[in-house]
Amino acid sequence: MAIAGLAAVPQQSHRPHGWRRWLFATNHKDIGSLYLWFAFCMFLVGGVLALCIRAELFRPGLQFFQPELFNQLTTLHGLIMVFGAIMPAFTGLANWMLPLMIGAPDMAFARMNNWSFWLLPPAMALLLLSFVVPGGAAAAGWTLYAPLSVQLGMGMDLTIFAIHILGVSSIMGAINIVVTIINLRAPGMGMMKMPMFAWASLITAYLIIAVMPVLAGAVTMVLTDRHFGTHFFNAAGGGDPILYQHVFWFFGHPEVYIMALPAFGIVSQVIPTFARKPLFGYTSMVYATSSIGVLSFMVWAHHMFVTGMPATAQLFFMYATMLIAVPTGVKVFNWIATMWEGSMSFETPMLFAIGFILLFTIGGLSGVTLSVAAVDVQLHGSYYVVAHFHYVLVAGALFSLFSAVYYWFPKMTGKMYSERLGRLHFWWSLLWFNVTFFPMHFLGLAGMPRRIPDYALQFTQFNQIASVGAFMFGLGQLIFLVNILYSLRHGKTAAQQPWEGGNTLEWRLPTPAPYHSFSEAPQLDVAENGVVVAMQGGKHG
């Protein structure tokens, strides 16, 4: 390994210092860190909103929040978690790790990268600000269904504007990812040899470019219905309220995979590393991920089974949705086949990855149940749906993000995180996640609608269990924060290769990764899933 000696090369001196380093950041690692910290802050804000919701639902009756404020809390919880926490976190990881994993010097468009990030804080500020304008924040749910969203006050306009800004940010970030992956791979890193994380990020980026404009269109139509006399969603003027749902979910369902595919990518890196075994079926994983991407455009109306679609449409969307279970199953089987006959060790990233597989499978199977239109008639709009998508988004997206942060923390910072706190964080999260969300399946089956601030007495017990679970789960995330902050200062110095089984390109770099890496591309000999067989050259700085 010729490259180890390069650790001694002095770090770049021409980078700006102090606040300028961050405000004018063009380095992919700095921007990646900005994204990750920003996403974590928004995760805490969205989490506090969720705890407000659970506090109100601890007992029947109205205790803390009036219904109109309660609706604002559920709406902003959803918007902030989706657009402020999960999406930026994945973009941040892609920023940090993609160039290191494919041997690129930086992201393709460094200045646009800066702009993609710095659009996020003002957009989120608009959303939070909307709580204090007359009429309060948007209160139509994160789906912002018309005509309800046409009725709302000024907070809705701020939300529409925020969504436009967020969309611009996501699209720019996605273009950057696509161009980086297509153009900046080091020699020898063929498309069918890229790490699964790069594949997942690539397909996700295409989905973002395809559907964020659709969302922008939907909310713009709401805006013109609100203020400029159009009647897109008003039957009295020749419009159709259901049109909004079609347009929204044409964005909304691919969006689900925008939050799930990067998670698949992360788990496909972590499992082989800690099983000390190559990914079982790399090619089929690539095809499964791509086909999930394609199918995600054909299933949107399964969110609308009770709008009164004709039977043929119901059947088409039911079959298409059930079909998604096949590539998803292929992925789960692949991960398990990778673990099979491996030599597994269970450090925190692996724990979160296994937790992901287990709980994501539950979310996937409840998804199959929901896909059956006749059963969905009972479950649509109930707490069963709330349980389902939190299994996919919390135990799916969020757990994979934790796995990724623990996995790459040593490479990013040069320090080891505390394994003891990491494990505590995992077991704590696993336990309280299930205490919070599993009972919601029962609530939904028994007939409790979602998005209600108060409920009938027979729903009391499970709501109390869920509320206790939510507060404990929230508390547990402070373990993560403490671990990160403590380890940044006092963590043990990490080895260049902290994981025995880590064979992808980023582990060939010194630890911490130099500020400028691969400024001269290495000549690579790569096996599937980005596993580096041999490497020559690859200068830093």
Next chain:
Amino acid sequence: MSCRYMPGSTAASSLFVSTAIEAQVAAINLQAPATSLARLEYDLHSMLLLVTGGIFLLVLAVMLYAIVRHRKSAGHAAKLFHENTTVEIIWTIIPLLILLLIAWPATQAVLNQKSTRGEELTIKITGYQWKWRYDYLDDNFGFMSHLATPAAAIAGTVAKPLNYLLEVDEPLVVPTGRKVRLLLTANDVIHSWWVPQLGIKQDAIPGFLRDAWFMVDRPGIYRGQCSELCGKDHGFMPIVVDARSPEDYEHWRAARLKQAAASADDPTRVWTLAALRERGEKVYGQNCIPCHQANGRGIPGSFPALDGSPVVNGDKAGHINIVLNGSQKNPAMQAWGKQLSDTDIAAVISYERNAWGNHTGQLVQPAEIRAARTGAAS
């Protein structure tokens, strides 16, 4: 496929007792079906639960076995195999076959839910913010159905009744054993009419009609809720269906028809202020309270106060106009002219002009409303 349901809520006589018991026990499954559609959904869900549960346990077992046996600390060395086309084809085909097996009964059920033909009774359901209206189209009468739980029970100052938030002043009454076709629409935003035991959930969409059907097996009270977020009081617009034997239903229907004939207001009647205020207070309580509040002070920032309002204390015509036609500025203020009779509108306006700190001493007669309506039309 047959299945056993939860005990309770079977015979009409024991219905109230059994609901009381059920309310104490947290249910973990779908409610006991009371229609063929609900039974279909129940059985389909049970089947899915078995299939998906089985798959989950299988995945879990294989994974646990690997976690226990194939770990480094147990001295297991990694076998570096990967890619096996046969295995990959097998684990693609088997899920496909399972899905095909599910798809068959699932398709049957969808077609069954959609077959609304051959109805014996048609009821039009209209969703309003935040109440339901039921119109018996064959008999030409209808009524509003509001939440009956008192505000004090919600606020927690009095004990919560057994059917807290699931009780209404006027339930939808239907006969058992007859195919009822529902036509659903809404007045303002999208609502959704959900009664779990009847196996129905159907969105009510403003400006469009959707249909659904049910045939109730046995007499009983069946409760549900709006299940599409429809604004502030989405959680407070329950649905209660009172299914009666055909004979009982006929009695109820005859009484209703008589009542409808008798209670038709004479639009030319001249009312006294006291009588109008009394009626107006009731109308206000059913329609205006959610936004403008019992004390008439509204909710600052969202819903304006009526107490001391320049509209309410000003010119009668302006007041009548905003109640009849709604507000351009604030779409939450609906055009009540479409929902309430001339007498009800006259009553509620007279009430508002003489309630709280408003002392105009003025009253508005139904005839003035009728004049305003025709004035608006011409």
